[in-house]
Amino acid sequence: MLTRRVVVTGMGAITPIGNTVDEFWSNTLLGKSGVRFIEGFDVDDQRVKFSASIQDFNAEDYLDAKVANRYDEFIVIGYAAAVQAIRDAGLENPEDPTRVGVAIGSGIGGIRTINDQQNILVARGPRRVSPFFVPSSIVNMISGLVSIEHGYQGPNIAIVTACTTATHNIGVSARMIQAGDADVMIAGGAEWSTCRLTVAGFASMKALSTRNDEPERASRPWDKNRDGFVLGDGAGVLVLESYEHAAQRGANILAEVAGFGMSADAHHITGPPTDGRGAMLSMRNALRSAELSADEVHYINAHGTSTPQGDIAETRAIKTVFGDKTKVAISSTKSMVGHLLGAAGSVEAIVSILSIRDQCAPPTINLDEPDVECDLDYIPHTARSIPIDTVLSNSFGFGGTNGTLVFKRV
Numbered sequence: 001m002l003t004r005r006v007v008v009t010g011m012g013a014i015t016p017i018g019n020t021v022d023e024f025w026s027n028t029l030l031g032k033s034g035v036r037f038i039e040g041f042d043v044d045d046q047r048v049k050f051s052a053s054i055q056d057f058n059a060e061d062y063l064d065a066k067v068a069n070r071y072d073e074f075i076v077i078g079y080a081a082a083v084q085a086i087r088d089a090g091l092e093n094p095e096d097p098t099r100v101g102v103a104i105g106s107g108i109g110g111i112r113t114i115n116d117q118q119n120i121l122v123a124r125g126p127r128r129v130s131p132f133f134v135p136s137s138i139v140n141m142i143s144g145l146v147s148i149e150h151g152y153q154g155p156n157i158a159i160v161t162a163c164t165t166a167t168h169n170i171g172v173s174a175r176m177i178q179a180g181d182a183d184v185m186i187a188g189g190a191e192w193s194t195c196r197l198t199v200a201g202f203a204s205m206k207a208l209s210t211r212n213d214e215p216e217r218a219s220r221p222w223d224k225n226r227d228g229f230v231l232g233d234g235a236g237v238l239v240l241e242s243y244e245h246a247a248q249r250g251a252n253i254l255a256e257v258a259g260f261g262m263s264a265d266a267h268h269i270t271g272p273p274t275d276g277r278g279a280m281l282s283m284r285n286a287l288r289s290a291e292l293s294a295d296e297v298h299y300i301n302a303h304g305t306s307t308p309q310g311d312i313a314e315t316r317a318i319k320t321v322f323g324d325k326t327k328v329a330i331s332s333t334k335s336m337v338g339h340l341l342g343a344a345g346s347v348e349a350i351v352s353i354l355s356i357r358d359q360c361a362p363p364t365i366n367l368d369e370p371d372v373e374c375d376l377d378y379i380p381h382t383a384r385s386i387p388i389d390t391v392l393s394n395s396f397g398f399g400g401t402n403g404t405l406v407f408k409r410v
Contacts, residue, residue, distance in 0.1 A: 033219075099154055103156075190235035229334070236345075272313040297322070301348045359388050389409045
């Protein structure tokens, strides 16, 4: 492990249950569901009629309206979460902007804009396609916009690895700081993919829950009656710094990025191997990176998507790493906000950090009848106050890509 320590000094979040970190965290601990019927487009002919959507977000709180209107919504909320994190860290005017980088990705990117502009092309011809179409839909434009608006001249990237996107952006950013490529990285992910095309696509592959009679109960990780994930929209961004840089400027240090692990399932384009070996490797690599043993982890924020195969595979992976009889506390906050795809890992990283700060692990809601094959301590229904010094956070994505972060108290 490289010796340069990396800490978190700022956080920002736009989610289905809150458009600030404080609001999101408060509702998470209360077990509030952000899943609701879709209202933004016609769903009469759709198999799935609900999602975890963002409510009451005002782009003009962060960008001039004319500028905001040029970009797909995923870019705007990603930028908003970054602004929150930068303000939280007190880095609006860094001493050396050449040492500040950005790494904010998205799993799908501007699918809503792509869909809309394709419809315009077909209906009205090529001359009516927006000149902002390409820059308003490409994945790296969140990082680009943050850099442009704030003058950050360090590394500027956007890793895209499906539902592991944000976790990989955070982990690789930490390693860039360790390697000396930057002193500060603004890192995370954003996704606003809920549209007719995306809902139809996920529904066609039978990945989504079809619990149209009670949407707020549709996301139910580990439960015997789970039937798929709930599509969600959101953004999460962290400010990462070298410990020395943060200490020198008197920053408020929230937690340390103690470890990061990656792996590949090498198995299937969408489904995990039944034994969870890829997830197991990712967790073991993260713990090795952190120079920690499994019994030093107090809480796991699981990937926990509410899919029949995925929840069992992750359970088996945890048992392999932590032991069949492990008592480690585990929960899935996707039970409340749905699956935020490329933003999931960063929003869950925020949960992990706040669980350390407040010594409280959030619940898994809707866990009424645990699957017999999901028999670990998944904190059903109600948040739990427990001693938490170290947290492990999992993300797994299509293509068999896996990432795990380890956070610990400083």
